[in-house]
Amino acid sequence: MSDALTVGGLVHTFDGRRALDECSFTVPAGSVTALVGRNGAGKTTLLRAAAGLLTPDRGRVTVFGAPPGAASLPRIGYVGQQAPLYRTLTVAQTLRLGARLNPRWDTPYAQRLADAAQLPPAAKVGTLAPGQRMRLALVLALGKRPGLLLLDEPLAHLDPVARTEAAGALMAEVAEHGTTVVLSSHVVADIEGVCDRVVVLAEGRVLLAAEVDDALAGHYVAVGGPGDLAPLDGAEIVETRPDGGGFTALVRIAEPVPAGRLSWHRPTLEEMLLGYLRGVSAR
Incomplete structure (x- = not known):
């Protein structure tokens, strides 16, 4: 199995503090990997580097064998913690914008996901509850049919039912299209039964990176x-x-x-x- 994401010797510093400290691991294509760590462990910095949104001080990141950038952007779906969206657009306008910006956009699929999440088409994004905005951000990320999906605490704002539905949509995407998922969380319940690999991050360092079954064994x-x-x-x-x-x-x-x-x-x-x-x- 080829690697969808390779991180080698990644170092990044904010205000004199190392947010990433010689991080190295690989994520095989088609896997679902949990990136686990406490708040401030470096999870967000690492995902932003993988998405091409941050240039690390040192080290190497490749996505499907190439550095993250304009060429690989259509193959990467990224959802940040705050689910940044245009607050003045409606849900329907947001989906149409996704279709215009993403060459691999799957309109019927995105609409099915939005309907399943009960997102009102005429509602402006700024009026949505935090959990609804996160669901819309997940729809945008999945609708572009990415090869690699990077999710930063995507379930944090969702109620228990919505968490189950969102996790089910992710697993269906993996099963149907072989999408590689990297899911960050500090809540073990969010990843148990969902992820087949785990990377434990603490103080910017990788403590453990392995398949879940191998790690437990x-x-x-x-x-x-x-x-x-x-x-x-x-x-x-x-x-x-x-x-x-x-x-x-x-x-x-x-x-x-x-x-x-x-x-x-x-x-x-x-x-x-x-x-x-x-x-x-x-x-």
């Missing part, structure tokens, strides 16, 4: 009492937390270490991701 949760940490010496401990006089640790290890009173279990996706995010915060 490469970690264990160890639970022990006082004095049981010694058998874990030399293992890659992602996070350790006090737990009722003992501890719970997320360990990056292929097989558990049989020792003493330690008990082991495979982590859930939420346990693994929160372990990485908490582990960085505790350092």
Whole structure:
């Protein structure tokens, strides 16, 4: 499988602080990748660089083998956190503008998505609720039939029903057209059951980049009492937390270490991701 997105050694600085710090990972074509991190981890900066909206200080980004730019723009769909749209246009006018600006625009498909989201055609964008504006932004991104869809916290403003509907539309797009999706979030529930790959970002650095199943298979949760940490010496401990006089640790290890009173279990996706995010915060 070829790569839709390649990020190599990406560095970018804002006001003396590194928003991206030697970021490197690949996104295979046709995959759905979750970009997970706390607020300020660098997710937005990374997605803007991938969309060609930001030129990093150092490093390389390629989209389907070429740097992001005018030539690759028709193949990239991007939805930012604020869903920037022309507030004075109506929903119908916004869709017509999408058709004029995008050579791959699929009018019947975009209209079906707008109807499913119950977006009133005559309503001005500025009068829509935040969740409706985000749904309209998703319609615009999907209507251009992109090869790579970059979504920055796209579900944050949606109610539970709308979140389910939007996720279903994304999955249908992937299944029908093989669209590659990179979806940023700091909410594990938004990505569980949707994404097949995960990239964990913290303080501008990539901590983990792998298929979800492979990542889960490469970690264990160890639970022990006082004095049981010694058998874990030399293992890659992602996070350790006090737990009722003992501890719970997320360990990056292929097989558990049989020792003493330690008990082991495979982590859930939420346990693994929160372990990485908490582990960085505790350092």
